[in-house]
Amino acid sequence: MRALAALVVACSGGARALPPERLTPRNYTPARTLHCSDGLMLPAWQPLDDVPTLDIALRGLVYFFALLYLFIGVSIVSDRFMAAIEVITSREKEVRVRRNGSEQIIVVRVWNETVANLTLMALGSSAPEILLSVIEIAGKNFEAGDLGPGTIVGSAAYNLFVIIAICVMVIPDGEVRKIKHLRVFLVTATWSIFAYVWLYLILAVISPSEVEVWEGAVTFLFFPATVMTAYIADRRLLVYKYLKKGYRVNERGVIVEAEGDGSVEMALKPGDDFATDDEEGRELDKSRREYISVLRELRRQHPDEDLETVERMALETLMARGPKSRAFYRVAATRKMTGGGDFSRKISERAQSDLSEVKAEIQRRESGSVSPEPKGPNVRFDPDHYTVMENCGSFEARVIRRGDLAGEVTVRYTTEDGTAEAGSDYIAAQGVLIFGHGESEKTFSVEVIDDDVFEEDEHFFLRLSSPKGACLASPSTATVVILDDDHSGVFSFPQRDFELTESVGTYDLRVVRTAGARGKVKVPYWTEDGTAKSGAQYEPAQGFIIFENNETEKFIPLHIIEEDSYEKDVLFYVNLGDPELMGDTQRSARHNEAEHLVTLPEDEAVVAMMGLPRAGEITRAQLRVKESKEFKNTVDKLVQRANASIIIGTSSWKEQFTEAITASSGSDDPDEPTSWSDYVLHIITLFWKIIFAFVPPTDIGGGYVCFVVSIICIGLVTAVIGDVASHFGCTLGIKDSVTAIVFVALGTSIPDTFASKVAAIQDKTADASVGNVTGSNAVNVFLGIGVAWTVAAIVHWTRNEKFHVEPGNLAFSVTMFCSEAALVVIVLILRRRKSIGGELGGPRCMKVTTSIFFFSLWLIYLVLSGLEAYDVIQGF
Incomplete structure (x- = not known):
């Protein structure tokens, strides 16, 4: 010991000897052993024994930033997936709608909106969480893990508490957004809470710490049950008095009673909206009115622009304002986050393309109504x-x-x-x-x-x-009309009723001269209001038309005022007065002839009178001004196409690679130059953009090829995320359950946060921002956990083993989530009262209070779940 002390003193240059416990070298870093195992895709970072604290911190940072980068990658490929889903669910068909006694043909989507949101859309937005749960089970040899289920529950908590809190807050002061499909929201909210109650039941009550095959299967079967009940609520078909009597919905969407070989059609009350097509018709009417209103405003703002340019601008406005799918908002949010710009330019290009296509289609139809030219000479x-x-x-x-x-x-x-x-x-x-x-x-x-x-x-x-x-x-027959030239003629309109379109501008009303054409004659005329008012629908006119000698027809110019009205139907009248011969000699001849009539017999007087100009039978013409058929057809076609969501699809690999390598401005103003921050984000994410540009375009195979390839890519990236998240947690000593509900759930939900925020501000309803949250949460459990646990339970059953799942932190998290979720739903329903008026927005005080309350629920959930995971508080 003395020798060792002398050596220490010598090495320290003669310094005073220190006690043995203080002889530790200054550059020593405490070390510990990491209990990490190889993942499905990535092996554990070696070495695992005696790893210095500094290395642990460095590894933690590397894993953390790798997670962030992987979250960006899975967001980008998920958007390719969402684009494919949008193309699939945007398929359309023509249906006949009978409204107001007339039949209309409108274009509607094949997929019901509620069904699409709860199936493909929910799968698209939650694919990483769902696939992570399935992949974790497979990677652990079909043994239960904490990362997948924890991510699903943590993501549900974040979606319900944080996303809704943000959506409530971002609405401008005084404005509100209400959930339009409230019945669907209540159904999906009930299912989302029940989903987590069911998890607790199968883990802690029915078969504690074990999941049986039937439990996993029932969990999965709750998914189609959710979709079916939501669809029934959406269509308003769940009416006991009709269902118990054997009523059905016929092909026209009308309730009929099936009795014997026939069926008895029922008269529906105005509130009984069983006619699904009629709802589509009302939505179309609403879109028409909005389009026409925008068109009128733009024509006032741009009086010098031609009509086609203004129509394109109106369509752009309608597409930008109109409701959009969850897929659109999700993809738009990711594009802004990654320096890909927004869809302003694509909306403008799509509007121009749609307008040109509609005009060409109308022109083809109109030209098709003309008899075809015979073949040959x-x-x-x-x-x-x-x-x-x-x-x-x-x-x-x-x-x-x-x-x-x-x-x-x-x-x-x-x-x-x-x-x-x-x-x-x-x-x-x-x-x-x-x-x-x-x-x-x-x-x-x-x-x-x-x-x-x-x-x-x-x-x-x-x-x-x-x-x-x-x-x-045709025509192989010609008609020759011979006009008598011996008398002055009879003056009248050729018919009583005329129909013209408001886009005609100036309409020339024809006045004919029959039974003679001799002499110069003037005929007075004047207009008269009907339901059409002078100065509003037409310009008043009054004056004379002059027929020269041997002239048989003249025209009265009538100026029609165009209002761009979709369903205009107004009347006004034009009257003819008594015709008069012009010239002194003719007036004298007429006077003398009239005096001579007194002395003639009655039959001869009639013959003589026919030689003077006189008014005919039709001297009052009724003019009906209606909307332009071309304008009406254009409006119909354009409003049916005014869906900005479908522009997120791609038509070629060239388009995809061009978008991948091009940095665009993230500003809503398409003329704004690309900023340096946009370039930085673009460079950071360029690798993912180029990799996933190889995914087939959505135009191939109707979107299904892109759908399959995208979900495979999501699975691969998600598998890496699962490994990195697990390595991150074990490196820093964080349990998988805590890593899941904090880091992974947050990372996979960031794109949905921005998407819901934009949807809340831009949409007129809260359905796209809030209404889809509850349905997505339910689908996460029924698909993500239902599929994973069903497969695992079947595998263990084939091995004559039990599939054990310890309730642990999951049961506690589920209980916390269900309790707080019920509070959120109650608060949202109470906010529909008149004092606030809707789920989102409202008076500033109420906005702030609601947002803080919801955000606090999320923090309480995280803190209590974390404390329970580390046995600070007692769980279940």
Whole structure:
């Protein structure tokens, strides 16, 4: 000992000797043994014995940042998965809706929104938690672990307490958001609380510390039960008085009673909304009104822009404002977090594409209503109607040839009596027209007989027949109207009712002159209000129209004011006054003739009066102004396409790699330049973006190929996350149950947090932000734990073993969560009272109070669960 002391003194340069317990070297770091085992994908970090504290801290930091980076990766690939789900669930079909006595065809989604949210959407947002539970079971040789179930329970607590607290707080002061599908929310909330009660029952009551095969199977079967009951609540079909009597819903969505071979249709009260299609119709009407309102506002703001540009801007606005799926908000949040920008540019491109496609489709339909052009060479009249004066002598009728102009074509023409007779009104004619090689038209002459006898307008026909070298096309018959030129005529509208569209601009209302065309005549006219008001729907008009000698028709210009109204149907009237001859000589002749009528017999007076201009039978025209069919069709098509969610899909690998390597601004303003922070986030996440750009685009196989490949990638990344999280916990001495509810649950839920925040602000309802939380929590248990434990229980049963699951911290966490979740649901329901008005937002004081309360519940849950895990407090 003395020698050792002397050696120490010598090494210390003669310093004073120290007691043995103080002889520890200054650079010594305490060491300990790490109880870590190899993971499914990653081996444990060696060595595990006598690891210095500094190395432990370094390893903890490496694992922590690796977890963060893996969370980013799983978020990015989960968004590829969500895009595939959106494409799958956005499939549409056409349905016929009978509303207000008329039948409409609208486009609706094949997938019910509630079913989609509780199945594929819930799977997409919770895939990491669900797969982590399944992979952990498989990685531990089908023995129970704490990481998977703990992550599911911890994620449920974070979603219900923290996400809802944030959503309540971010609503602007004074605004509220209510859950639209309250029945669905209550059903899924009940199932979400029951799911965790059921976990406690099978772990601590029914078969303590053991999960039997039937318990795992029943846990899984609660998943379809959740979906079914939520769907029934959504469709309002769970009405006992109908179900117990054997009523059913027919193909039109109407309740009918099945009796014998037939069925008796029931009259529904206004509140009995069993007609599902009618609900779709109401939603479509609401979208139409919003689109038209936006269109009018934009036209006022941009008076110099053409209509198509304003329509595109309106569609962009509608897509940006409209409700979006959970998938859209999730993907948009991840893009902003990773420097991928937002969807403003894609929304604009999609709006332009949809508008062009709709216009082209309408044009194709309208052109398809015209009779198709006959194939091969053909002949026809052009025009097919002639109006000639009695004193014209003769006129030329025109026949044209279309199609192949090669070779010779002949066709026979003849005249045929109508009210006009050959020999007294016209000269009968017949003959053969010969079209030489390359000739496309021929004419022939018809002579009209003039006399001094007053006659009503008469007509006869021209017909083509016996073609050679071509076929007859329509019109093969022409009509010739002969107007009498011996008297001043009768003036009237050609019909009583006219229908026009508001987009016509200026409508020329036709006034005709029959039974004579001699002399210059003026006819007064004026407009009159009906349901249409002058200055609002049309511009008032008053004045005279002048018919020159031998002129048989004139037009009254009417200016229609366009309002972009979807269902406009208003009336106004145009009246004609008594016509008057113009010129002093004619006025004198008329006066003398009128005096002479007094001395004539009655029958002769009538004949003489027919020589003066007079008003006809129809001197009051009714004009019905309706919406433009093209405008209506455009609105219908656009509002059905105004779903911004579907733009998250991709059409090619080129598009995916372009997006992967391009940094974009995370600002909502598409014109904002990309900031340095966007570039930093983009560079950090570039590896994941490029790796997952290899996932097949959503356009391949209707999204199903992307769906399968994405879930495989999620499983691989999740397996690594499970290993890293386990190594992280064992390195720092943190139990898996605590790691799960704090770190892993938080990391997998961050994208959902941003998605719910944006959804709460932008949506008009709270369904996308809050309503989906409860359903997702229930699905996590029934799928994540149900599948894992069912498989494990079956494997142990085949080995004649029992599948042991110690309640431990899980039972305590479940009990804490259920108690606090019930409080959250009660508070949300109470917030629907008039004093607040909705689940989210409201007066600032109530917002802050509710948010603090919910966040406190989460902290209490974490603290108590952690204390119980380390045996500071007694659990179950």
